Amino acid sequence: MIQHAVLQFITRFGYAGLFGSMMLGMIGLPLPDELLMTFAGYLVFKGEMLYGMTLLVSSLGAIFGVSFSYFAGKKLGLPLLEKYGNKLFLTPEKLMKSEKWFQRFGKIAVTIGFFIPGVRHFTALSAGINKWSYRTFLIYAIPGGIAWAVTFVTIGWYLGEKWNLYIENVHNYMLYIVAAVLALIVIWRILLKRKST
Structure with missing residues (x-):
C-alpha cells in the first residue's frame, strides 16, 4: 500500500524523506499529503523530529512542488498539458476544476488551494498557464504552503498517539479549516491596506 510505504520512507529518511514526499505530492503524484504531515507531527510528538524544522521542510517541499507545476504550466501551456497530462495524472477535468476556482476566488485560489484535495495540484499549473510572474505566484503560494x-x-x-484515529475525520472539517484560513487572509490584507494608507 502506497500510504504505508511513504510513511516508512519518512520514518527512515526523516526530513529528506518528508521534503521529497511533499514535493512529489504537490507535483501531482497520488500521495496522501495531509496524512504525511500529520504523521510528521506525530514524529515530533515522539521526539524523533523537531517542530520548527518539520514545518520548514514541509513548507519548502510544498513550495518547491508547486513551483515545478507552475513552470510546467508556463512552459508547456494548456494544449500540451491537455494532450499529455493524463500520463502525469493531470486530467482535463481537474484542470477545468482549477480554472473554476480561479474564476471564483481570483489569485487567492493559489493560497486556499493547498487545503483542497484535487485542486492544490492544479492551481499552480493554472497560474503558469495564465503567465503570472513567478514573484506574484510566490506571494500567494508561500502563505498557503506555510x-x-x-x-x-x-x-x-x-493528537500524538491518536493521530491515525482522527486523520480520516480531517476532511470532514476541511470546509471549516478553509473558512478560517480565508478569514485570516482577509484580515491580513485589510491590515496591509491600512498600513499603506
Missing part, C-alpha cells in the same frame, strides 16, 4: 504545513503538522503533534 499555513497548510502548520495546520497538519500541528494536528499530528497535538
Whole structure:
C-alpha cells in the first residue's frame, strides 16, 4: 500500500524523506499529503523530529512542488498539458476544476488551494498557464504552503498517539479549516491596506 510505504520512507529518511514526499505530492503524484504531515507531527510528538524544522521542510517541499507545476504550466501551456497530462495524472477535468476556482476566488485560489484535495495540484499549473510572474505566484503560494504545513503538522503533534484515529475525520472539517484560513487572509490584507494608507 502506497500510504504505508511513504510513511516508512519518512520514518527512515526523516526530513529528506518528508521534503521529497511533499514535493512529489504537490507535483501531482497520488500521495496522501495531509496524512504525511500529520504523521510528521506525530514524529515530533515522539521526539524523533523537531517542530520548527518539520514545518520548514514541509513548507519548502510544498513550495518547491508547486513551483515545478507552475513552470510546467508556463512552459508547456494548456494544449500540451491537455494532450499529455493524463500520463502525469493531470486530467482535463481537474484542470477545468482549477480554472473554476480561479474564476471564483481570483489569485487567492493559489493560497486556499493547498487545503483542497484535487485542486492544490492544479492551481499552480493554472497560474503558469495564465503567465503570472513567478514573484506574484510566490506571494500567494508561500502563505498557503506555510499555513497548510502548520495546520497538519500541528494536528499530528497535538493528537500524538491518536493521530491515525482522527486523520480520516480531517476532511470532514476541511470546509471549516478553509473558512478560517480565508478569514485570516482577509484580515491580513485589510491590515496591509491600512498600513499603506
